[in-house]
Amino acid sequence: MRLSCPLCGERDRREFTYQGAAAMVDRPAPGATTEQWSDWLHLRDNPAGRTRDLWYHEAGCGAWLVVERDTVTHEIFGTALVGGDHAD
Amino acid sequence: MRFSGWRIVREGLTGNRGWRPHWRTPDPKPEYDIVIIGGGGHGLATAFYLAKEHGLLNVAVLEKGYLGGGNVGRNTTIVRANYNLPGNSEFYSHSLKLWEGMEQELNFNTMMSQRGVLNLFHSDGQRDYAARRGNSMRLQGDDAELLDREQVRAMVPYLDFDTARFPIYGGLFHARGGTARHDAVAWGYARGADARGVDLIQNCEVTGIDIAGGRVQGVQTTRGAIRARKVGIVVAGRSSQVAALAGMRLPIESHVLQAFVTEGLKPCIDHVVTFGMGHFYISQSDKGGLVFGGDLDFYASYAARGNLPMAEHVMEAAMTLMPMIGKARVLRSWGGIMDMSPDGSPIIDRTGIEGLYLNCGWCYGGFKAVPGSGFSFAHLIATDRPHAPAARFRLDRFATGRGLMDEEGTGAQHNLH
Numbered sequence: 001m002r003l004s005c006p007l008c009g010e011r012d013r014r015e016f017t018y019q020g021a022a023a024m025v026d027r028p029a030p031g032a033t034t035e036q037w038s039d040w041l042h043l044r045d046n047p048a049g050r051t052r053d054l055w056y057h058e059a060g061c062g063a064w065l066v067v068e069r070d071t072v073t074h075e076i077f078g079t080a081l082v083g084g085d086h087a088d
Numbered sequence: 089m090r091f092s093g094w095r096i097v098r099e100g101l102t103g104n105r106g107w108r109p110h111w112r113t114p115d116p117k118p119e120y121d122i123v124i125i126g127g128g129g130h131g132l133a134t135a136f137y138l139a140k141e142h143g144l145l146n147v148a149v150l151e152k153g154y155l156g157g158g159n160v161g162r163n164t165t166i167v168r169a170n171y172n173l174p175g176n177s178e179f180y181s182h183s184l185k186l187w188e189g190m191e192q193e194l195n196f197n198t199m200m201s202q203r204g205v206l207n208l209f210h211s212d213g214q215r216d217y218a219a220r221r222g223n224s225m226r227l228q229g230d231d232a233e234l235l236d237r238e239q240v241r242a243m244v245p246y247l248d249f250d251t252a253r254f255p256i257y258g259g260l261f262h263a264r265g266g267t268a269r270h271d272a273v274a275w276g277y278a279r280g281a282d283a284r285g286v287d288l289i290q291n292c293e294v295t296g297i298d299i300a301g302g303r304v305q306g307v308q309t310t311r312g313a314i315r316a317r318k319v320g321i322v323v324a325g326r327s328s329q330v331a332a333l334a335g336m337r338l339p340i341e342s343h344v345l346q347a348f349v350t351e352g353l354k355p356c357i358d359h360v361v362t363f364g365m366g367h368f369y370i371s372q373s374d375k376g377g378l379v380f381g382g383d384l385d386f387y388a389s390y391a392a393r394g395n396l397p398m399a400e401h402v403m404e405a406a407m408t409l410m411p412m413i414g415k416a417r418v419l420r421s422w423g424g425i426m427d428m429s430p431d432g433s434p435i436i437d438r439t440g441i442e443g444l445y446l447n448c449g450w451c452y453g454g455f456k457a458v459p460g461s462g463f464s465f466a467h468l469i470a471t472d473r474p475h476a477p478a479a480r481f482r483l484d485r486f487a488t489g490r491g492l493m494d495e496e497g498t499g500a501q502h503n504l505h
Contacts, residue, residue, distance in 0.1 A: 001395055014397045016438065018387035020341065020503050022160035038140040042430055048390040055387075070445040071342075072390045 004079050017061040021045065022052035022066045026080060049070055050082045054082065090195055113152075116289050120148045122469060123307055123316040125294050125330055126323040127265050129160035129270075130447060130454065132277035132288075132456060133462020134322060134469070136194075136400050137232035138502030139284035141463070142470035143258025146443030147286045148316075149424060150309060152293035156274030159324050161452050162424035163391075163455040164347050164381045166360050166371065168205045168265035169230045172221045175480030177228045182477040183232065183460025184264060190459060194256045198268050199374060205360040206235075206244065208409075210254045214364050218260040221319045225262065233261045242359060246412050254365040254408060265360060267371050273458055297334040297444070319468050322461075325390065325425025325450035332407040334441055338448065339430050343384045344423040345452050348396035348402065352376030364433055366405035370413075378416055380406060384426065384452065386503070394423040411435035426452050430486055433493035434505035436464050436474070437483040445469050451505060 001013040007048045019043055045051075049072055055065045069075060075082040089108055099106050122138060124131045127149045138144040152159075169178045169184035191198055209218045215234075236258045241249055247423065251258055258489030282288055289311070296308030306315035309426040323330050325342045353376050365385035382402035385395050391439035399421060406413045429435060435456065436447050447465045450457060464478035474481075485491045486500065498504040 013395065019504065020388075035487065041501075042486040043337040044328065044339070044341050045332075045337065046341055046388065047250070048326070048329055048342070053388060071388050074389065074391055075393075086167065 019054035048069045110279040114171040119315040129458035134465045135281040137466035159424045186459035194276035198272040198405040202266040207263040322447040344389040347381035347422045349377040368405035431500035436481040
């Protein structure tokens with residue numbers, strides 16, 4: 001499996017570290033209830049099929065990426081920087 | 089049909105014409121008292137103990153593929169009770185006792201082989217932890233013996249004792265651990281459940297869970313609707329999909345774990361041996377193949393096949409520990425879909441829906457848990473009270489933070505186990 005880093009181009013999967021569901025980026029608001037925080041931290045959709053998750057380009061540029069891929073076929077549909085392409 | 093030495097002799101002398109199928113293939117009835125979703129090791133054991141221990145015979149096991157076609161047929165067959173933390177310790181101790189009586193209980197040869205599990209350690213810190221873990225095991229009533237380097241060398245002389253990078257300081261030996269024939273465990277429980285009247289229904293995928301007034305009413309399947317007073321979900325890597333049918337989200341991520349087997353060799357590895365400085369464990373099957381595995385691929389996947397970087401890591405660990413393995417040729421590799429919980433420990437609990445029960449989160453340790461999990465899940469479903477050895481496997485422990493069982497000490501978060 002190879003991932004395409006928006007900054008570095010296509011790289012070997014071993015350069016990247018997997019973090020988990022991309023929904024982790026959407027933290028609950030500061031006043032959220034304990035239950036909302038717990039759900040955000042622990043519960044997962046865990047889809048069999050198309051998913052969006054976070055990868056860290058650890059052995060490369062150090063960017064955090066959102067990777068859209070298929071958990072059944074390992075097909076990669078696209079990658080983007082977590083902060084968006086205009087982040088600087 | 090009971091198996092015995094006498095029966096084998098008689099069948100051998102009469103052309104083996106007396107053998108019959110081990111279980112029926114019934115059509116689903118419109119209603120059962122209890123429906124178990126998932127015909128793997130855990131589901132079949134649950135049905136068996138519902139019938140045997142609780143006299144509940146109006147039970148169906150629904151399996152979307154064939155019996156034992158999931159993780160119970162895709163593991164490295166290791167059985168052990170060498171856990172450290174309260175919760176896990178008493179549960180796996182109970183499970184190992186059931187393993188020890190399983191062949192008599194099921195009248196089925198599951199090839200249970202208590203050849204011993206040897207966990208190696210390679211530093212002073214690891215030795216301290218092994219001693220502590222051994223003490224926990226003995227306090228639980230199980231066996232553990234701390235071996236020094238020379239005792240390990242006498243037991244497994246084929247390891248590389250000269251390496252300076254990962255020197256072998258000794259090992260923790262768990263003599264009652266070992267291996268069993270994985271498929272036979274599923275078949276034995278299936279046969280035992282069927283003989284007591286449980287309907288084992290294959291090629292029957294659950295497509296919906298009917299709930300009314302906060303109470304489960306039954307399930308929708310590819311073979312029609314089935315009403316049930318109680319429904320148990322025990323589907324390992326597919327837990328999130330089945331729970332979603334009941335509107336639930338689970339604290340589960342599904343990951344792939346790979347395993348490998350070499351061509352058949354003469355007996356050379358007599359125990360289960362684990363490497364303490366890389367995730368690697370190995371045993372030799374009765375057919376002669378060296379069966380070994382490593383760590384997760386470490387990203388969510390339902391592919392049931394692994395990626396090459398982890399295959400490479402496992403081979404490197406194997407060569408580091410026992411250079412002789414370089415002469416063996418790998419026959420095949422495979423992957424299983426692991427239901428990973430945030431703290432690496434399982435869940436056997438009620439849900440927010442009355443009559444709906446959940447059994448999941450076995451991570452990469454589901455095989456050795458098969459009898460204990462079935463026994464405890466059956467107890468929960470039959471009595472609505474948790475079975476004492478599994479009472480800490482609560483679903484709400486992540487929300488409350490109480491009773492987390494983080495055996496590896498890495499933190500109770502996804503992607504750390």
